[in-house]
Amino acid sequence: MKTHLPLAIALGAAKLNTCKIEITGYTGQSITVAFSGLPANQPSTYKNFIAIWEASVIPWTVTPLRTIEIGVNTEDGTLTIDNLTITYNSYIVGYGVGSGVGNICASAILNAGGTKAPLSYVNIGIANLGQTSLSVHYQTLSGYLPKENGNWIGLWEGYVSPYNLPPDALIKKEVNSYANQGVIGLNNLSLGRDTEYTLIYFMGADNTTAAAILTFNTSDPTSEK
Structure with missing residues (x-):
């Protein structure tokens, strides 16, 4: 046999290799994130974006507070989401690798009080x-x-x-x-x-x-x- x-x-x-996003800083009006894509990714060309919600988990059927397209073709970078009003509630940011919320593959949370939760991807x-x-x-x-x-x-x-x-x-x-x-x-x-x-x-x-x-x-x- x-x-x-x-x-x-x-x-x-x-x-x-995975996509990741991390909250690196925040003020009362803005949140700064660092994003990391896959090798050879071209974020601007492929319509990558960052979105933010006032929540502890992405509410997939709810329109984000802000959505900002990534305008550079570098695998890694930083981006500041401004014109916000950051309260003592939780906020979550998502990194999308194509147009539409369904393409979000990584997230990071700013908990109430300013603490950060483990990254998800x-x-x-x-x-x-x-x-x-x-x-x-x-x-x-x-x-x-x-x-x-x-x-x-x-x-x-x-x-x-x-x-x-x-x-x-x-x-x-x-x-x-x-x-x-x-x-x-x-x-x-x-x-x-x-x-x-x-x-x-x-x-x-x-x-x-x-x-x-x-x-x-x-x-x-x-x-x-």
């Missing part, structure tokens, strides 16, 4: 790896609906940029769940040993709405020391 030896992630070979990871299948764990922001917003993931061999995708994806799959976190199975694959792969999570149909990139290399666990 033929035995299928398992695959594993090569030690030290996995790398995760779209995250992906490998739950299980086999020769012909891959289980992917995903997590989006609180209250977010992946299926409603057309989220999907894709897997490619080698290192791939979402902003210059090759046509030969190994697999693409929609996130067919309204849960803000879960596991997605990618089946009928043929994964090689000692091979690099790129897994990307997208917020919408456009490939420029990428929110997280995971690159990893497969290995034979029996050879690990």
Whole structure:
């Protein structure tokens, strides 16, 4: 009987890139944020934006207090949201990687009293790896609906940029769940040993709405020391 030896992630070979936003300062009339996008992202070209609500969790169906498009094509930068009235309530800012609130993939909270909460952002990871299948764990922001917003993931061999995708994806799959976190199975694959792969999570149909990139290399666990 033929035995299928398992695959594993090569030690030290996995790398995760995510989008993030952080509140770096505030006054009674403004909040300053630092944003960080994916490698090769062009925020101005791809309609990235920052939005703010007076809330502790993004109220997805409520119009933001302010929405400001990012006007520079640098992966990282800062932006000040002015013309606000900052009270002792909580405020949350979101970073969108495309036009529309459904593309927000990272957030930061200024709690009542001025304390900051831990950052939140779209995250992906490998739950299980086999020769012909891959289980992917995903997590989006609180209250977010992946299926409603057309989220999907894709897997490619080698290192791939979402902003210059090759046509030969190994697999693409929609996130067919309204849960803000879960596991997605990618089946009928043929994964090689000692091979690099790129897994990307997208917020919408456009490939420029990428929110997280995971690159990893497969290995034979029996050879690990």
